[in-house]
Amino acid sequence: MIENRWDISPAILNEAISWRHWFHQHPELSMQEYKTSAFIRQILDKYEIPYVFPAPGTETGIIALLGNGNKSIGIRAELDALPITETTGLPFSSVNNGVMHACGHDIHMTALLGLLVHLKVIEDASLDIRIIGIFQPSEEKLPGGAKLMIDAGLIEQFNIELMLAQHVEPALPIGTIGVHAGPFMASSDELYITVQGHSGHAAQPHKHPNPIIATASIVDHIYKSQIQLHSPVEPFLINIGKVCGGTATNVIPDKVEIAGTIRTFSETTRSNAHKNLMHNIPIIAQTYDCKALVNIKKGYPVLTNNQGLYELLKPAFQREGFQVVDVPKRMGSDDFAYFSQQIPSFYWRLGSAIKEHIKEQSPTAYLHSSNLIIRDDTVHFGIKALLIAIETVKSSLS
Ligand SMILES: [Zn+2]
Numbered sequence: 001m002i003e004n005r006w007d008i009s010p011a012i013l014n015e016a017i018s019w020r021h022w023f024h025q026h027p028e029l030s031m032q033e034y035k036t037s038a039f040i041r042q043i044l045d046k047y048e049i050p051y052v053f054p055a056p057g058t059e060t061g062i063i064a065l066l067g068n069g070n071k072s073i074g075i076r077a078e079l080d081a082l083p084i085t086e087t088t089g090l091p092f093s094s095v096n097n098g099v100m101h102a103c104g105h106d107i108h109m110t111a112l113l114g115l116l117v118h119l120k121v122i123e124d125a126s127l128d129i130r131i132i133g134i135f136q137p138s139e140e141k142l143p144g145g146a147k148l149m150i151d152a153g154l155i156e157q158f159n160i161e162l163m164l165a166q167h168v169e170p171a172l173p174i175g176t177i178g179v180h181a182g183p184f185m186a187s188s189d190e191l192y193i194t195v196q197g198h199s200g201h202a203a204q205p206h207k208h209p210n211p212i213i214a215t216a217s218i219v220d221h222i223y224k225s226q227i228q229l230h231s232p233v234e235p236f237l238i239n240i241g242k243v244c245g246g247t248a249t250n251v252i253p254d255k256v257e258i259a260g261t262i263r264t265f266s267e268t269t270r271s272n273a274h275k276n277l278m279h280n281i282p283i284i285a286q287t288y289d290c291k292a293l294v295n296i297k298k299g300y301p302v303l304t305n306n307q308g309l310y311e312l313l314k315p316a317f318q319r320e321g322f323q324v325v326d327v328p329k330r331m332g333s334d335d336f337a338y339f340s341q342q343i344p345s346f347y348w349r350l351g352s353a354i355k356e357h358i359k360e361q362s363p364t365a366y367l368h369s370s371n372l373i374i375r376d377d378t379v380h381f382g383i384k385a386l387l388i389a390i391e392t393v394k395s396s397l398s
């Protein structure tokens, strides 16, 4: 073991930055991460890091394996990018038109790969814990790569006892980590409603049930029902993002399509909301002689950070020089939530903004923006955070 185990060699760091540039330049959409996966395997081969490919339930996922012992820690990094045309002007901008690493997954992959190479180079033989490096496809697209892997037996096959993951955070400066105990990110489900009426002349409303009137009542119900569906101290929302129907002033349309999103912080609230919508919306439609078909497409569940891991990791990050801040719950979602439902898990936000920008109150663009710029030095902090986390939590397993 080296004296200061947090020191990453400049050679490894420089190489890691070159991987980061390659990932950023060659983004691939969810479930299509073939070249990204091949690139990672090339690096693993170069450093003789064993891996399983393809990972259970996937075509592109990789499970890298390092260290010895009976205890094992899983670390997740996502492979996929987004259907966005990059406008950053970076010298290593995307060469794949219309696809961009706009969620920082290029940084997550690089940090995990850098961690594995660092550990392999400095202390492979003495590493008394098994590190399971999970390169996971399709975080950005349902049903989520995490679910596919877990359903295919990933946790049992590799005997994973706890899971870690980090996500870049442009709202926090580089060198800062954002933590949260308990439910952290919302469940996210898609709501689709078709309100069926009967088309006809607008001057004959007594003969033609108008789905637009039923829709007005349904939307009203959705917003009013939110008061009863959850505890006032628990964030919750149903928001309608789309209503489509009708063609002219004097025509009653055949149907109206409604679409929205449902976000909750508990499985109880989530299932109560689903039951309420499924039960009441058709009844409301009926009162207008219309029919409503309600379809809820289940997305990711609530991401819950383990309290014990929070208590271990927060002071550990602070001790090793990170600024650590408690951050509030987020209404966004991440399929890492599936891991957190199965085994103790911890997911933190890795600051990636330039401090001066925060001071000037003009932060860099946010995640999923075409002009998001994440600086290369975030990689170093990402590797360091993973190292600290492993060293800290491994004691909790013994
Ligand atoms: Zn994203």
Ligand SMILES: [Zn+2]
Pocket (backbone or CB within 6 Å): 103, 104, 105, 139, 167
């Ligand atoms: Zn992301």
